[in-house]
Amino acid sequence: MNGLIGNKVSITSRKPQTTRHRIQGICSTDEYQIVFVDTPGIHESAGVAMNKILNRTARSSLNEVDLILMVVDARRWTSGDTRVLVDAGATESSVWLILNKIDLLGRPDLVLPRIDQVRRRYDFGEIVPLSAKTGDNLDHLMTLVAGVMPEGPSGYPTQQVTDSSDVFIAAEFIREQIFRLVGDEIPYETAVDIRSFSERKDGLVSIEADIWCENKRQRSILIGDDGDRLKTIGSKAREQIQRYLGKKVYLEQWIKVKKGWADDKRMLAKVGYSRWE
Ligand SMILES: Nc1nc2c(ncn2[C@@H]2O[C@H](COP(=O)(O)OP(=O)(O)OP(=O)(O)O)[C@@H](O)[C@H]2O)c(=O)[nH]1
Ligand SMILES: [Mg+2]
Numbered sequence: 001m002n003g004l005i006g007n008k009v010s011i012t013s014r015k016p017q018t019t020r021h022r023i024q025g026i027c028s029t030d031e032y033q034i035v036f037v038d039t040p041g042i043h044e045s046a047g048v049a050m051n052k053i054l055n056r057t058a059r060s061s062l063n064e065v066d067l068i069l070m071v072v073d074a075r076r077w078t079s080g081d082t083r084v085l086v087d088a089g090a091t092e093s094s095v096w097l098i099l100n101k102i103d104l105l106g107r108p109d110l111v112l113p114r115i116d117q118v119r120r121r122y123d124f125g126e127i128v129p130l131s132a133k134t135g136d137n138l139d140h141l142m143t144l145v146a147g148v149m150p151e152g153p154s155g156y157p158t159q160q161v162t163d164s165s166d167v168f169i170a171a172e173f174i175r176e177q178i179f180r181l182v183g184d185e186i187p188y189e190t191a192v193d194i195r196s197f198s199e200r201k202d203g204l205v206s207i208e209a210d211i212w213c214e215n216k217r218q219r220s221i222l223i224g225d226d227g228d229r230l231k232t233i234g235s236k237a238r239e240q241i242q243r244y245l246g247k248k249v250y251l252e253q254w255i256k257v258k259k260g261w262a263d264d265k266r267m268l269a270k271v272g273y274s275r276w277e
Helices: 049-062 079-089 108-119 138-148 166-182 216-223 225-245 265-270
Strands: 023-028 033-038 067-073 094-100 127-129 191-199 205-213 249-257
Touching (some): 049 079, 094 138, 127 138, 166 205, 166 216, 166 225, 205 216, 205 225, 216 225, 225 249
Antiparallel strands (some): 191 205
């Protein structure tokens, strides 16, 4: 979605379950405005409260769009993909299959056989191979999508790239760095809560963020030796937030420990997972 709209509004990492919210990315040109909706994946292990929320967020988004772009890794089809296809196929919308990461296929002549293989799985409206990383074939997908969108008035000012608030984006960019830098050591028990966000008279944006984790061990992993890891998380996130806002940012972070927060509905609501009931 970031590649399609030409702006980074949805965070990414190697770890599964990076996307935890329904995130809109808006693309406006002279001819059209298209609103893309990025969703969490659908996960079978819906044990803790958060996983149930993620699945619900993903499934409800499926029913409110004109077209579903199901993105899979071009190299392999997984049982998880089959589950998602069951849900996508049960909607009224047309489902297109996006074979992503073709840059990792190795040989260009492997693309057509892959398309032939996946074609048997469902009556996809289109099957589009591309690479979100290199941008290869993204413009082709955009042209195809623009060609089938229903006509209607545009809902957003042309310069707007998402309906997410700046506060939400700031929290997400911090969470992205946590996932990227300590994602292997701290599975999923982190959340970011923006305590304050204010713009000073001189234009500098001052942000105070609480990073929640489950226990003291995770706390010390997040902080790192002499606080170096937390510093890296902060400086990389700050760079991203500055780029997004186009303003100078001052970022201060605190680590908070609360056991079982990912199963605590009040806490989930506090950090932005409001659809828990
Ligand atoms: N080589 C390559 N890597 C890619 C491409 N697209 C995405 N990635 C990488 O794949 C990883 C997962 O990407 P995400 O966008 O976070 O994946 P997702 O499907 O949204 O996953 P969740 O949000 O966790 O459900 C990241 O490390 C990306 O950098 C691509 O076209 N080529
Ligand atoms: Mg994602």
